[in-house]
Amino acid sequence: MNRAALTASAVVADAASLADEAGFDAVTLSAVARRLGVRTPSLYSHVRDLEALLDGVAALALAELAARVADAVAGRAGRAALEGYATAHRAYARDSPGRWQSLQRRAGDAVVRSEAARETVALARAVLRGYPVPQTEHVHAVRLLGSTINGFLALERIGGFDHSEPSPEASWSRTVDALDALLLAWPAAPRDRKAPL
Known part of the structure; x- marks a missing residue:
């Protein structure tokens, strides 16, 4: 690449490509x-340090993922939106494994406060609007979706489902079914519990 063409976005894009090719740790x-x-x-003119570069990859990945999720849930509600949401995450993890890994680390403030982060949360909340989950419970439901989807994908990535039947595809479908059923029957918020005497 010509030095004159070197920019912060070009450095981050190349780092993201390296992550997909060789793994995020590379x-x-x-x-x-x-x-x-x-x-x-020469890179220090464009990125502050390694952490800033890794955060740049995460911000790029988050923006790409948000775009995919937005397409997948557009015009859908209920289970169809949930399936689109979950499947967009799974497809992104498969298509861009290093970028996906960048989202599995504690992000810096720039990533957390980014437009892509706000869009990602808004999309999850949009899925929840198709379910009887009170708005006061949305944080819990969003965390449930994230931990279930990310947990499944992390285990799938390391081959955790390769040694037994049924196939991961069957389990993925049942996982979406289970999330759908749980969101449809979201439990009432617990009342304040007093400590036992």
């Missing part, structure tokens, strides 16, 4: 610099 400043044909110190 992303280092020196590895990205080699790919771009520059010396490592």
